[in-house]
Amino acid sequence: MASTTLTNKLTFFDTHQSSSSSFYGKPITRIQPIKSSNSRNAASISVSMSLSTSPLPYNLNTFKFEPIKESIVSREMTRRYMTDMITHADTDVVIVGAGSAGLSCAYELSKNPEIQVAIIEQSVSPGGGAWLGGQLFSAMVVRKPAHRFLDELGIEYDEQDNYVVIKHAALFTSTIMSKLLARPNVKLFNAVAAEDLIVKEGRVGGVVTNWALVSMNHDTQSCMDPNVMEAKVVVSSCGHDGPFGATGVKRLKSIGMIDSVPGMKALDMNTAEDAIVRLTREIVPGMIVTGMEVAEIDGAPRMGPTFGAMMISGQKAAHLALKALGLPNALDGSSVGNIHPELILAAVESTEVADV
Numbered sequence: 088m089a090s091t092t093l094t095n096k097l098t099f100f101d102t103h104q105s106s107s108s109s110f111y112g113k114p115i116t117r118i119q120p121i122k123s124s125n126s127r128n129a130a131s132i133s134v135s136m137s138l139s140t141s142p143l144p145y146n147l148n149t150f151k152f153e154p155i156k157e158s159i160v161s162r163e164m165t166r167r168y169m170t171d172m173i174t175h176a177d178t179d180v181v182i183v184g185a186g187s188a189g190l191s192c193a194y195e196l197s198k199n200p201e202i203q204v205a206i207i208e209q210s211v212s213p214g215g216g217a218w219l220g221g222q223l224f225s226a227m228v229v230r231k232p233a234h235r236f237l238d239e240l241g242i243e244y245d246e247q248d249n250y251v252v253i254k255h256a257a258l259f260t261s262t263i264m265s266k267l268l269a270r271p272n273v274k275l276f277n278a279v280a281a282e283d284l285i286v287k288e289g290r291v292g293g294v295v296t297n298w299a300l301v302s303m304n305h306d307t308q309s310c311m312d313p314n315v316m317e318a319k320v321v322v323s324s325c326g327h328d329g330p331f332g333a334t335g336v337k338r339l340k341s342i343g344m345i346d347s348v349p350g351m352k353a354l355d356m357n358t359a360e361d362a363i364v365r366l367t368r369e370i371v372p373g374m375i376v377t378g379m380e381v382a383e384i385d386g387a388p389r390m391g392p393t394f395g396a397m398m399i400s401g402q403k404a405a406h407l408a409l410k411a412l413g414l415p416n417a418l419d420g421s422s423v424g425n426i427h428p429e430l431i432l433a434a435v436e437s438t439e440v441a442d443v
Contacts, residue, residue, distance in 0.1 A: 171274045172314075175205040180408050181294055181318040182206045183281045183335060186215025187394055188378025189324035190263050191236070191401025196408060197270045204273045205316060209280040209299040214260040215326060221392025227256035230360065233395030236402070240266065250393075259394070282313050284321070284338055284374070291373035293317035320373060320408045324401065327351055327379040327389065336376060336384045344371050351382035351389045359390035367400045369407055377404035 175181075180196055182189045185208035196204050206213070220226045229237060229244070234251040237244060240262050244251035253259055267273055280302040283295035297313040305311065323335030328350060339345045359382065366385050370376045377400045382389060390396055409416035 171276075175203065175274055175276075175316060177317045178203045178205045179318065179412065180204050180320045180322060181316055182322045182324060183294060184208065184215065184324035184326060184378070184380075185210075185213035185275060185277070186324060186326055186378060187217040187260070187397035188401040188404070189322070190214070190217075190260070190267060191398045192322055192324060192377055192404045192408075193273060193401075194263055194267045195402045195405035197267055197273045199409070199414065200270075200272050202272060202409075202412070202414075205318070206273065206275045207279050207281050207294060207296060207316075208275065208277040209302070211278045213264065213275060213277055217260045217394060217397070218257050220256050224392075225255045225257075227253040227259055228393050229253065229395045229398070230393055231395075233399050236398045256394075281325075281334065284335070284342075285315060285317060286342065286344070289344075289372060291321050291371060294321060320375065320411050322375045322377060322404050322408060323380055324376075324378040324404070325380050327383055333380050333383040335374065336370070336380055339371060339374070345384070348384055349386035351379070352386055353388060354391045355388035356390045356393055359388040360393060360396035362387040363390065363396040364399050364403060367403045367407070369411065373411075375404050375407045375411075377401055 179202045182193050182204065185193075185206050189206060189208075190213070193204050193206050196202055212218075217227070220228065228250055229252075230250045234244065234246070237251065237253070237259070240259075242253060242258055242262050244253045268275055276296070278299050279296055280299040281294040282297050282302055284291050285293035285295065294316050295313045296316055297311070301308075301311050321335075325334045325336075326332045328337075333348065336345065336348050340348050362385070363378070363381050366381050366387065367377045368375065370384065376384060378397050379389070381387065381400065403418075406416040406418050410418050415421040
């Protein structure tokens with residue numbers, strides 16, 4: 088896929104022309120809206136704006152929907168969902184967790200139309216914590232050179248020397264989801280929990296699934312048995328510890344496949360993001376760990392509200408999965424083409440524990 092290069096510049100007004108608003112008496116410097124230098128994007132924006140003033144293709148005063156039977160709606164939803172469940176009962180890659188790392192992994196894998204990818208997300212709304220920046224603020228900070236992934240997605244940003252800023256984190260999450268879910272080889276099963284792993288002869292071979300609401304109510308109801316989803320590779324991107332967090336590595340520990348899950352250490356952005364990407368790996372046969380779950384298993388620091396490591400860790404996990412499937416990938420040099428230089432540099436396999 089050809090990258091869409093966006094050149095984004097910050098132009099500041101003279102402080103004498105800025106608003107009188109201030110924090111602690113210091114005038115706030117206004118920032119002009121950024122503009123893409125890509126002529127195709129600019130033309131698209133121009134067309135969109137001109138279309139907004141064109142007549143609607145229907146009359147709002149007399150608008151009326153075509154009739155439909157309620158049973159048809161039910162059958163369409165049920166038939167398609169059940170078909171997806173049958174298709175992915177034995178699939179190539181299952182990704183557990185649809186946060187920024189899981190979505191980035193799925194996006195990278197989905198470039199190969201022959202690979203069937205199922206994403207399991209316990210929440211109704213995928214995206215994890217990537218709908219907002221830190222402390223419920225809007226902006227998303229991404230340290231370079233991970234901004235090249237944003238260029239590929241066509242997401243605009245304010246560019247600084249060593250980092251870029253997306254004006255709202257939801258722009259990243261909604262963009263990558265819209266591109267990813269449109270691909271025919273990907274299915275997102277949201278409101279579905281991974282309750283357990285399938286393990287055969289020391290190798291992870293899939294996940295045990297249930298509706299998320301059922302998983303949350305096992306203690307209030309009688310036995311509600313789960314379903315299963317076999318996979319050649321499982322990617323665990325369950326995030327840091329929490330009610331559904333780090334469930335993959337915690338389960339590995341409880342069944343004796345790994346020795347410990349020390350938990351993430353205190354915040355250190357510079358150490359943390361490099362460590363997350365470096366330590367993204369196949370932790371046991373058949374299971375790759377990516378994103379903040381890596382910090383839980385390796386005792387790496389947390390990085391706080393910067394998101395580049397989630398994106399590149401997800402991409403690295405995708406290429407680890409490709410390698411496990413015996414397909415061309417960026418880790419062993421069998422794939423070039425669209426691979427970003429920063430992914431190749433970050434892809435060096437390592438069994439090191441994070442420096443703290």
